[in-house]
Amino acid sequence: MTTRDVLLWVVVPYVAGAVFVxxxxxxxxxxxxxWTTRSSQVYESRLLRAGSPMFxxxxxxxxxGHVVGLLVPRTWLEAVGVTEHAYHLVATWAGxxxxxxxxxxxxxxxxxxxxxxxxxxxxxxxxxxxxxxxxATLAFGTTATxxxxxxxxxxxxxxxxxxxIRGLLTFQPDASLMADVPLAFQLHVLCAMSLFALWxxxxxxxxxxxxxxxxxxxxxxxxxxxxTHLGNRVPRPGWERVERPGSRR
Amino acid sequence: xxxxxxxxxxxxxxxxxxxxxxxxxxxxxxxxxTGVEYVWFNNVETxxxxxxxxxxxxxxxxxxxxVRTKRGRLKLRSGGRFTKLSHIFSNPKLPExxxxxxxxxYEYDTLxxxxxxxxxxxxxPMSLLTGKAMQIHWSANxxxxxxxxxxxxxxxxxxxxxxxxxxAELEQAxxxxxxxxxxxxxxxxxxxxxxxxxxxxRAEDGIxxxxxxxxxxxxxxxxxxxxxxxxxxxxxxxxxxxxxxxxRLEVGLPTxxxxxxxxxxxxxxxxxxxxxxxxxxxxxxxxAELLDAQRSVLLDPHDPAVVAAAEAEGIPxxxxxxxxxxxxxxxxxxxxxxxxxHPEYRTMPMVWYIPPLSPVVDVVTGSGxxxxxxxxxxxxxxxxxxxxxxxAGLFTAGETAxxxxxxxxxxxxxxHMRNVNLGAEQDPxxxxxxxxxxxxxxxxYRLLAIAKYxxxxxxxxxxxxxxxxxxxxxxxxSLDVDGGPGMGGGGRFGSSSGRPVRAAVxxxxxxxNRQTADTPAGATPTRVNLLNWDGNGAPPGMFPxxxxxxxxxxxxxxxA
Numbered sequence: 001m002t003t004r005d006v007l008l009w010v011v012v013p014y015v016a017g018a019v020f021v022x023x024x025x026x027x028x029x030x031x032x033x034x035w036t037t038r039s040s041q042v043y044e045s046r047l048l049r050a051g052s053p054m055f056x057x058x059x060x061x062x063x064x065g066h067v068v069g070l071l072v073p074r075t076w077l078e079a080v081g082v083t084e085h086a087y088h089l090v091a092t093w094a095g096x097x098x099x100x101x102x103x104x105x106x107x108x109x110x111x112x113x114x115x116x117x118x119x120x121x122x123x124x125x126x127x128x129x130x131x132x133x134x135x136a137t138l139a140f141g142t143t144a145t146x147x148x149x150x151x152x153x154x155x156x157x158x159x160x161x162x163x164x165i166r167g168l169l170t171f172q173p174d175a176s177l178m179a180d181v182p183l184a185f186q187l188h189v190l191c192a193m194s195l196f197a198l199w200x201x202x203x204x205x206x207x208x209x210x211x212x213x214x215x216x217x218x219x220x221x222x223x224x225x226x227x228t229h230l231g232n233r234v235p236r237p238g239w240e241r242v243e244r245p246g247s248r249r
Numbered sequence: 250x251x252x253x254x255x256x257x258x259x260x261x262x263x264x265x266x267x268x269x270x271x272x273x274x275x276x277x278x279x280x281x282x283t284g285v286e287y288v289w290f291n292n293v294e295t296x297x298x299x300x301x302x303x304x305x306x307x308x309x310x311x312x313x314x315x316v317r318t319k320r321g322r323l324k325l326r327s328g329g330r331f332t333k334l335s336h337i338f339s340n341p342k343l344p345e346x347x348x349x350x351x352x353x354x355y356e357y358d359t360l361x362x363x364x365x366x367x368x369x370x371x372x373x374p375m376s377l378l379t380g381k382a383m384q385i386h387w388s389a390n391x392x393x394x395x396x397x398x399x400x401x402x403x404x405x406x407x408x409x410x411x412x413x414x415x416x417a418e419l420e421q422a423x424x425x426x427x428x429x430x431x432x433x434x435x436x437x438x439x440x441x442x443x444x445x446x447x448x449x450x451r452a453e454d455g456i457x458x459x460x461x462x463x464x465x466x467x468x469x470x471x472x473x474x475x476x477x478x479x480x481x482x483x484x485x486x487x488x489x490x491x492x493x494x495x496x497r498l499e500v501g502l503p504t505x506x507x508x509x510x511x512x513x514x515x516x517x518x519x520x521x522x523x524x525x526x527x528x529x530x531x532x533x534x535x536x537a538e539l540l541d542a543q544r545s546v547l548l549d550p551h552d553p554a555v556v557a558a559a560e561a562e563g564i565p566x567x568x569x570x571x572x573x574x575x576x577x578x579x580x581x582x583x584x585x586x587x588x589x590x591h592p593e594y595r596t597m598p599m600v601w602y603i604p605p606l607s608p609v610v611d612v613v614t615g616s617g618x619x620x621x622x623x624x625x626x627x628x629x630x631x632x633x634x635x636x637x638x639x640x641a642g643l644f645t646a647g648e649t650a651x652x653x654x655x656x657x658x659x660x661x662x663x664x665h666m667r668n669v670n671l672g673a674e675q676d677p678x679x680x681x682x683x684x685x686x687x688x689x690x691x692x693x694y695r696l697l698a699i700a701k702y703x704x705x706x707x708x709x710x711x712x713x714x715x716x717x718x719x720x721x722x723x724x725x726x727s728l729d730v731d732g733g734p735g736m737g738g739g740g741r742f743g744s745s746s747g748r749p750v751r752a753a754v755x756x757x758x759x760x761x762n763r764q765t766a767d768t769p770a771g772a773t774p775t776r777v778n779l780l781n782w783d784g785n786g787a788p789p790g791m792f793p794x795x796x797x798x799x800x801x802x803x804x805x806x807x808x809a
Contacts, residue, residue, distance in 0.1 A: 032463070036486035037465055039466050041340060041345075042468075042483050045343065053339055056338040121379065122483065211445050211446075211465070214330055215331070220450060221443075221450065222449060222451075223449040223452065225711075
């Protein structure tokens with residue numbers, strides 16, 4: 001295990017993870033206004049109607065697959081009756097479908113972004129950087145899958161990359177697990193790390209506002225003037241409002 | 250019964266001359282920014298016409314508002330919660346900017362920078378979306394009657410519901426202006442469509458607002474609103490809409506569009522309504538009954554039981570008094586001349602309209618008859634089916650009887666007041682014919698025709714005096730929070746970073762008090778303008794009073 005291994009497979013992931021977590025907290029505290037999908041549908045609808053659902057459905061499948069493949073230990077899956085062969089079959093074919101959807105969707109969206117004038121003008125430098133890193137992550141991931149899972153003899157990432165990730169998450173990092181992983185997988189992981197570090201500063205933050213609460217809240221929302229914000233400033237601790245005994249509000 | 254207060258508006262369409270002053274002043278106040286160039290919170294449409302955005306009333310196409318299911322429940326026309334979430338990656342019913350119009354500016358610089366040449370340089374229109382030269386082919390009121398309304402009139406969704414041969418006749422016979430703002434509905438489908446829960450109805454006065462910090466730009470509100478009065482800011486990626494100028498209302502001032510209306514056709518005031526009955530009224534089966542259902546949700550502010558219930562709900566007494574003086578209540582319920590716009594959308598809109606009698610009068614006088622004679626006018630209202638049917642398509646879900654009733658009352662007022670003004674003999678049959686008394690007609694005339702400022706706008710100020718009084722004399726800074734910078738307005742990351750200072754009622758009052766006070770501003774012990782301080786000595790108020798001096802211990806908090 002060399003210094004380089006430790007740097008790449010312990011230091012970089014933790015730095016990226018820290019930037020990811022702290023970055024989101026910072027962004028949420030100071031830039032709630034900028035926290036949006038920055039949709040460009042009002043400029044152009046036709047291409048977006050094709051590309052966006054494809055990309056999003058695909059990427060959700062990809063994320064789901066990664067959760068199952070990386071975070072769930074093999075023994076757990078075997079305990080519920082998922083054999084190695086069954087896992088491999090599903091991972092390869094569902095994964096390929098997800099990759100095709102995601103990449104085709106992304107291709108449509110990037111084409112649209114470049115060729116539709118108003119959409120291109122509304123693209124920030126951060127967007128472009130994000131597209132490059134996201135595209136690279138997807139490209140290396142797909143390359144690795146095609147090279148090893150589809151054409152090659154099924155590289156067993158569940159014996160190396162998955163325990164490495166779980167080690168990172170449980171604060172017992174083991175860089176040696178990643179040392180002998182094929183290059184395509186290594187590049188995929190490193191690109192993903194950069195994407196995580198960029199995440200809080202891009203429009204990707206909209207992932208964390210998936211509006212699931214909509215399913216349960218009442219249709220009409222009422223808000224009343226906040227009692228704690230009667231004045232222009234946030235009240236300081238230690239000062240309590242004087243209230244008439246028996247006053248209603 | 251759960252009594253709630255609602256700030257509402259009535260517009261008297263007979264008085265609208267289509268000058269667009271309301272639109273322009275609203276635009277200057279609210280949407281003169283990048284990202285909302287194409288947005289008009291207030292717009293004035295020539296009707297019949299396609300409106301803004303084009304054909305917005307065609308709900309088959311745009312899917313706004315509510316529909317009643319077979320089981321009698323209300324459901325969003327463009328689908329319920331699961332449908333909405335499944336469309337979150339791309340909204341199938343979203344109007345594009347070009348359905349409003351492509352905003353532009355002119356290349357003014359060439360007028361100055363063009364080299365000397367044979368031809369006069371021109372300022373070409375440049376798109377604000379692409380930055381390139383463009384051909385202007387539509388705008389916010391491109392189909393104004395002064396422009397080309399007859400070219401596109403046939404596309405009017407309301408006309409399409411009527412028989413086709415009508416269109417040609419309408420071109421010569423009938424035209425009026427329809428100013429539109431957000432309806433601030435009692436049952437707002439935009440609020441119901443918002444996946445983030447960022448849109449809300451203020452419990453105090455019913456104004457519908459978008460929480461800019463919580464909006465995530467899913468755009469469902471834009472398609473959910475059947476009036477297309479929620480707009481997408483394409484620079485910030487957030488929804489924006491008419492705020493009913495709430496910072497002005499809170500200090501007792503009318504909205505910008507009302508204040509600047511040269512025809513003085515807008516009325517603002519409170520109505521009390523029963524929040525428990527809104528859903529029931531919005532779900533009545535027959536669309537023709539929606540008007541009566543909505544009227545019945547409004548509560549009589551003079552009824553002692555209503556007053557007691559209102560005060561039990563914590564509505565301040567002066568708000569109840571304002572609701573009793575409200576011109577809105579008078580026009581909707583007492584005189585019954587105001588009608589809601591498109592009740593069939595089942596959103597319970599709260600901007601109502603007095604339909605125009607003037608097209609009828611024009612026809613009568615144009616044919617050489619007496620346009621102020623009650624019998625002639627009544628006959629004309631009955632005979633002129635087309636205008637009445639069109640108005641019914643706008644205001645009563647196609648039911649002509651309520652529109653006829655309103656026009657008859659307006660006609661009766663016209664005829665009655667001519668007799669009064671000429672000192673002629675009163676004809677009691679005129680008032681009786683429309684179920685009113687002469688006194689009622691004269692009171693209605695006073696409200697509609699004289700329309701004094703204080704009668705048109707009855708706006709109780711918000712109750713912020715119960716807040717920290719005179720916030721500004723405490724010379725605090727909104728960023729002066731626990732753990733904040735405490736550096737006075739700079740913000741943590743350069744100017745204007747962090748959260749914006751909120752438009753505050755108390756700031757407005759404190760500023761006005763200071764501006765109109767008899768004592769100079771320097772006399773306030775806590776305010777020192779260091780820009781004017783030459784460094785000599787310590788002006789009064791720079792330091793808190795020492796022990797033994799007058800005012801010791803009388804710090805800012807003691808004022809509050």
